[in-house]
């Protein structure tokens with residue numbers, strides 16, 4: 001756990017459409033996504049042969065696992081979809097046990113998302129096709145994209161196509177469909193040399209920025225997009241008008257990419273310090289900072305280099321929209337599925353040291369932090385992608401007293 005926190009689609013592309021997982025009595029279901037739509041899921045492996053993966057032990061191309069959460073346009077049966085593949089589930093059991101969580105082997109294997117089945121319950125005809133906008137998500141350093149699936153599915157249920165992109169060798173583990181596992185490069189990440197760590201974080205953000213651009217290139221292939229997302233309208237997936245959000249290092253990526261990829265029209269950084277390529281003249285695109293309780297721009301405890309202050313002041317002359325909020329009662333990993341997952345499994349720690357220091361989750365209930373995070377991310381995305389205004393983004397509201405504005 002760390003606080004840092006071109007078109008070549010591989011011939012070996014693997015696409016696994018959402019399929020019904022046999023519902024066994026031992027499965028434990030996460031809450032149904034709260035938005036208007038049911039949510040389908042597909043995964044793909046996208047290989048960029050034009051780049052070398054910088055943190056891999058051997059010379060290999062960039063090999064990305066992505067998950068697509070899409071709104072279902074028809075009525076479907078709800079089916080459970082495994083949260084983790086088996087091997088990853090065991091790895092997370094062990095990793096989180098080592099941090100003091102009561103997660104013996106077999107814990108995460110039981111966890112499932114509420115998904116829409118592949119077949120609609122009625123064969124509807126003459127259904128108007130819906131145009132949904134594309135949203136990219138990038139996880140925190142050290143943490144698999146899969147640990148953000150409930151957040152991503154909830155955003156998708158609000159009417160967005162959310163693509164979560166993993167970061168091999170800089171997250172704990174990436175499991176490929178053929179069984180390969182890419183583990184974090186701990187030589188580079190587990191160092192006490194801050195200069196070296198900063199250089200690694202910078203390269204990781206640059207790598208992720210290129211990954212995002214590659215995924216957008218890949219999804220602009222209409223054949224591929226149609227395989228991954230059923231019921232796409234004839235106008236296809238609009239990959240030239242997308243937004244991005246991310247956690248920690250992924251949030252820093254969502255900021256830096258505003259300067260390099262015109263297709264990303266706005267970015268939201270959830271509690272991530274801005275260690276990547278900076279934007280010396282700010283950005284005219286909308287961006288938003290979302291911090292854990294106490295993580296304001298002025299509080300340099302968690303941001304000793306003042307990267308948030310710099311981003312803010314660099315943008316003072318640009319015409320862009322910007323917001324900065326902090327959420328009371330949260331810590332760094334409230335911007336992941338940790339709280340809702342641990343609550344759902346009934347293993348949220350009551351030991352405050354384990355909760356606050358080891359897992360970095362705050363005092364809010366899992367449902368509440370999920371609700372706040374997905375409501376504000378959704379409001380930002382509606383604003384950026386559809387120009388919809390929301391009182392939520394203007395200032396404090398009674399329904400969410402936890403949200404404090406640092407404008």
Ligand SMILES: *[C@@H]1O[C@H](CO)[C@@H](O)[C@H](O)[C@H]1NC(C)=O
Nearest residue numbers: 054055056057185186187188
């Ligand atoms: C970490 O990355 C470096 C290249 O930056 C590579 O030489 C080394 O083998 C990798 N170590 C591990 C453990 O993967």
Ligand SMILES: *[C@@H]1O[C@H](CO)[C@@H](O)[C@H](O)[C@H]1NC(C)=O
Nearest residue numbers: 087090091093094104105106
């Ligand atoms: C749990 O799984 C890990 C990894 O497969 C294994 O090394 C360990 O021995 C298992 N622990 C128990 C108590 O079965």
Ligand SMILES: *[C@@H]1O[C@H](CO)[C@@H](O)[C@H](O)[C@H]1NC(C)=O
Nearest residue numbers: 075076119120121122123124
């Ligand atoms: C929908 O159509 C398919 C193919 O025509 C058919 O196999 C299926 O049973 C139909 N489903 C329903 C719910 O009517």
Ligand SMILES: *[C@@H]1O[C@H](CO)[C@@H](O)[C@H](O)[C@H]1NC(C)=O
Nearest residue numbers: 191192193194195196197199
């Ligand atoms: C820390 O890393 C930097 C950059 O890699 C290197 O120049 C420096 O010698 C390292 N410092 C120590 C104390 O190892």
Ligand SMILES: *[C@@H]1O[C@H](CO)[C@@H](O)[C@H](O)[C@H]1NC(C)=O
Nearest residue numbers: 007009013221222223224227
């Ligand atoms: C688009 O994707 C399809 C399906 O993956 C693939 O067969 C085709 O070669 C791709 N087209 C281009 C131009 O890459």
Ligand SMILES: *[C@@H]1O[C@H](CO)[C@@H](O)[C@H](O)[C@H]1NC(C)=O
Nearest residue numbers: 235236237238239240241385
């Ligand atoms: C993508 O969306 C933007 C903004 O709505 C629009 O201007 C553009 O024409 C769209 N492109 C396609 C290919 O639909």
Ligand SMILES: *[C@@H]1O[C@H](CO)[C@@H](O)[C@H](O)[C@H]1NC(C)=O
Nearest residue numbers: 274278279280307310311314
């Ligand atoms: C702010 O601008 C300075 C140069 O004036 C640059 O070095 C820095 O990286 C920028 N910071 C951010 C967060 O964009």
Ligand SMILES: *[C@@H]1O[C@H](CO)[C@@H](O)[C@H](O)[C@H]1NC(C)=O
Nearest residue numbers: 259278279280281282283317
């Ligand atoms: C920032 O603005 C200055 C002066 O307006 C300009 O010279 C410089 O090229 C700009 N830098 C970038 C990275 O856009």
Ligand SMILES: *[C@@H]1O[C@H](CO)[C@@H](O)[C@H](O)[C@H]1NC(C)=O
Nearest residue numbers: 293294295296299300301302
């Ligand atoms: C500043 O941040 C630290 C670490 O997150 C926190 O303990 C402290 O309460 C914060 N200070 C304020 C005034 O919120």
Ligand SMILES: *[C@@H]1O[C@H](CO)[C@@H](O)[C@H](O)[C@H]1NC(C)=O
Nearest residue numbers: 280281282313314315316317
């Ligand atoms: C913003 O504008 C002021 C006044 O024109 C100028 O002095 C300052 O250098 C500009 N700042 C940046 C970051 O471009």
Ligand SMILES: *[C@@H]1O[C@H](CO)[C@@H](O)[C@H](O)[C@H]1NC(C)=O
Nearest residue numbers: 099100351352353354355358
């Ligand atoms: C809470 O967890 C910490 C670290 O694992 C441990 O040292 C401490 O004894 C625990 N406290 C209680 C009251 O169990």
